[in-house]
Amino acid sequence: MMNKVINSFLRQSHRSYSSIAAAAIQKPMAGGDLIAVDFEANTGIATMFLNKPPANDMDVDMLDEATNAIKDAQKNSRVKGIILTSILDWGVFTHGINIMDVYKSNKRNDSYLSELWDHFHDWFVAWYGCDKPVVAAINGNASSTGCIWALMCDYRVMLADQKTKIGINDTQMGIAPAPFVVDLVRSVSGSRHAEEITLGGRLLDAEDALRTGLVNEITPKDYLVARARHQLQQLIEIPPEAYGATKLRLREPLLRNITAKKESDPEYYQQPLTHLS
Amino acid sequence: MMNKVINSFLRQSHRSYSSIAAAAIQKPMAGGDLIAVDFEANTGIATMFLNKPPANDMDVDMLDEATNAIKDAQKNSRVKGIILTSILDWGVFTHGINIMDVYKSNKRNDSYLSELWDHFHDWFVAWYGCDKPVVAAINGNASSTGCIWALMCDYRVMLADQKTKIGINDTQMGIAPAPFVVDLVRSVSGSRHAEEITLGGRLLDAEDALRTGLVNEITPKDYLVARARHQLQQLIEIPPEAYGATKLRLREPLLRNITAKKESDPEYYQQPLTHLS
Amino acid sequence: MMNKVINSFLRQSHRSYSSIAAAAIQKPMAGGDLIAVDFEANTGIATMFLNKPPANDMDVDMLDEATNAIKDAQKNSRVKGIILTSILDWGVFTHGINIMDVYKSNKRNDSYLSELWDHFHDWFVAWYGCDKPVVAAINGNASSTGCIWALMCDYRVMLADQKTKIGINDTQMGIAPAPFVVDLVRSVSGSRHAEEITLGGRLLDAEDALRTGLVNEITPKDYLVARARHQLQQLIEIPPEAYGATKLRLREPLLRNITAKKESDPEYYQQPLTHLS
Numbered sequence: 001m002m003n004k005v006i007n008s009f010l011r012q013s014h015r016s017y018s019s020i021a022a023a024a025i026q027k028p029m030a031g032g033d034l035i036a037v038d039f040e041a042n043t044g045i046a047t048m049f050l051n052k053p054p055a056n057d058m059d060v061d062m063l064d065e066a067t068n069a070i071k072d073a074q075k076n077s078r079v080k081g082i083i084l085t086s087i088l089d090w091g092v093f094t095h096g097i098n099i100m101d102v103y104k105s106n107k108r109n110d111s112y113l114s115e116l117w118d119h120f121h122d123w124f125v126a127w128y129g130c131d132k133p134v135v136a137a138i139n140g141n142a143s144s145t146g147c148i149w150a151l152m153c154d155y156r157v158m159l160a161d162q163k164t165k166i167g168i169n170d171t172q173m174g175i176a177p178a179p180f181v182v183d184l185v186r187s188v189s190g191s192r193h194a195e196e197i198t199l200g201g202r203l204l205d206a207e208d209a210l211r212t213g214l215v216n217e218i219t220p221k222d223y224l225v226a227r228a229r230h231q232l233q234q235l236i237e238i239p240p241e242a243y244g245a246t247k248l249r250l251r252e253p254l255l256r257n258i259t260a261k262k263e264s265d266p267e268y269y270q271q272p273l274t275h276l277s
Numbered sequence: 278m279m280n281k282v283i284n285s286f287l288r289q290s291h292r293s294y295s296s297i298a299a300a301a302i303q304k305p306m307a308g309g310d311l312i313a314v315d316f317e318a319n320t321g322i323a324t325m326f327l328n329k330p331p332a333n334d335m336d337v338d339m340l341d342e343a344t345n346a347i348k349d350a351q352k353n354s355r356v357k358g359i360i361l362t363s364i365l366d367w368g369v370f371t372h373g374i375n376i377m378d379v380y381k382s383n384k385r386n387d388s389y390l391s392e393l394w395d396h397f398h399d400w401f402v403a404w405y406g407c408d409k410p411v412v413a414a415i416n417g418n419a420s421s422t423g424c425i426w427a428l429m430c431d432y433r434v435m436l437a438d439q440k441t442k443i444g445i446n447d448t449q450m451g452i453a454p455a456p457f458v459v460d461l462v463r464s465v466s467g468s469r470h471a472e473e474i475t476l477g478g479r480l481l482d483a484e485d486a487l488r489t490g491l492v493n494e495i496t497p498k499d500y501l502v503a504r505a506r507h508q509l510q511q512l513i514e515i516p517p518e519a520y521g522a523t524k525l526r527l528r529e530p531l532l533r534n535i536t537a538k539k540e541s542d543p544e545y546y547q548q549p550l551t552h553l554s
Numbered sequence: 555m556m557n558k559v560i561n562s563f564l565r566q567s568h569r570s571y572s573s574i575a576a577a578a579i580q581k582p583m584a585g586g587d588l589i590a591v592d593f594e595a596n597t598g599i600a601t602m603f604l605n606k607p608p609a610n611d612m613d614v615d616m617l618d619e620a621t622n623a624i625k626d627a628q629k630n631s632r633v634k635g636i637i638l639t640s641i642l643d644w645g646v647f648t649h650g651i652n653i654m655d656v657y658k659s660n661k662r663n664d665s666y667l668s669e670l671w672d673h674f675h676d677w678f679v680a681w682y683g684c685d686k687p688v689v690a691a692i693n694g695n696a697s698s699t700g701c702i703w704a705l706m707c708d709y710r711v712m713l714a715d716q717k718t719k720i721g722i723n724d725t726q727m728g729i730a731p732a733p734f735v736v737d738l739v740r741s742v743s744g745s746r747h748a749e750e751i752t753l754g755g756r757l758l759d760a761e762d763a764l765r766t767g768l769v770n771e772i773t774p775k776d777y778l779v780a781r782a783r784h785q786l787q788q789l790i791e792i793p794p795e796a797y798g799a800t801k802l803r804l805r806e807p808l809l810r811n812i813t814a815k816k817e818s819d820p821e822y823y824q825q826p827l828t829h830l831s
Binding site for chain 2: 744797804
Binding site: 154186187188189190213216234235238239241242243245246247249250 | 724727728731733745749753754
């Protein structure tokens, strides 16, 4: 399946299967089993395919692979920009952290949850603090922490079809999103829509996601990859030092806040979930 | 008159007059003369009707009844959500604090103004800090502190007709809105429109109110109640603990700021009005 | 040329050439050679024409004249409001600070750059802190610090034609915009568009500038002056004390921040440019 989807992805980007075979499957740049990374030497684009059926669950293993993949891309001077997408072809970008895991850990009262937030924190800082251009090609549902992943990218192209949805549906599941999630949504959608999105907890279709600023662009399936690549190419052409410095400048308040919170307040992430126990 | 209007309101919500007679008129839940409260046991919806002809002036008495009504609703576990509307059928939601009272007090140099701001503060904290869903059915003009009341609700449905207006028209009356008002408008409409709204001081018709985010939805008269009830029902269905925690999380910065100001700086509210004396 | 352009400008505002001859050319209110100021006694409108061919470069001299002009307008009780526009009729509002000057100073390692930021700071505080209504009539390209100048005005009318552009194109030139620039764009366009505008560094045409909130209104050439004057007139009619207090209240956080930074951190402005040396 992975070969078929990557192949289709690459056909849209006018590349042959042979190049992907070498890059993403046989010898991924930095990905493991859960994230297949395809690197194009000529463009400097690293495409990261989420590959954890059935829903790209963001458990500790997935978070770690994701953290390592972006850190490697950050360090590798040949990588000019990153595309984040899903390899699953049944309409899933990622459903984020599995709520049942959280419920169960809360019941067991074990350390899973605190461990999870630890890895989550590192993942957040690595992706949000990456100073290279990152574009999300949202080719399936992106809910809760899955939506957060997309929001951390610099530009979001979303599949416009009847069923693909995006949103922070935490309240609907009985969870209050963490303060930094509220801040992140605010920084992307503005205060007005952030309240609607985080409080109402509805999942939005492509039209509503565009209207509220959750995504920058919506497109039919056949153009998704081409549009994501086009936008990334535009960002890659900006002098990288200026791009990186400006990106970090924009994100500094939130990055500083989440880092300070982690050290001073281990309850920062877990707090929203305590009422579930 | 009150019976007639409430009756019409309830007919639109498919309830019989008999239920309202018991609830809002003969035995209001917590309201006094100035705010009639109708409570529906089966839905958990408490509708609060502003009832202070001719313009629902927000004087000390009105503020106190409003504070008590929302505090009672907050404490009463049977209340799932609140609708705020006006009982007056001549196109007035509320004109807010009566500016002439403020002028006169300034001239007399008496304690009315400082007393007013004291009650205003308690009212603001009680309404803005209520963690249950609150929807405004704006069925008439909402200006200055009247607009603020609507903005403190979680969702605003506004009557779309030729004459209903909403806005912070303080500057037009020679008053600079308080800093927390600016912050509130920013949190609802975003920075861009907040500047236009608070600086220009124009009252906006329904179309402009929707465009600038002052309200979430506009509707012809016949659908106003139904739309407000529908939206409130959606919010009520969200797990209340998650809803409440998220709502307070979104509002915490402003609530903390206004509370700190009150203690440290009694001039906080009065300052904008001193140049009128 | 100056007479011809001002004349055309004034014809659109239904004034005769004779009045401008006295005011802007023979006896400018406070302008020098680089900024011609025309003052209309009957309306209280001071129009400031940028006049430094070929691109209204914002060098130390231009910044100083601009600072003096707005300070004089601020102090002069007969001035009710200000229009900022360009006298150049080849499609230039202002290109802002000349990047080549900055490059050269960096190479020479002399004091020009630090001197420039000093004057820039005074200019920013004087214009952003002016409490009278200021409207920009953007009749040509406004890029980088030229765009900032327009953003500091209270209302922006932009010429809608095929070639006029506006934006913060710093990243495209290899420069990271200063933190206060990011904050300024945020306060005008909201967080969402601020990221797109400052990170992507694209110059926007009138339609995109309107969509992202960089300008309030776009108009064909024949209506530019009339629309700017109309909007300014509206703002002038608001009681000035209330207008001024509200304007400063909205801008206080950014003004306080930039003032604090200047004293504590001389690197604040220069920092973005060090990588160019």
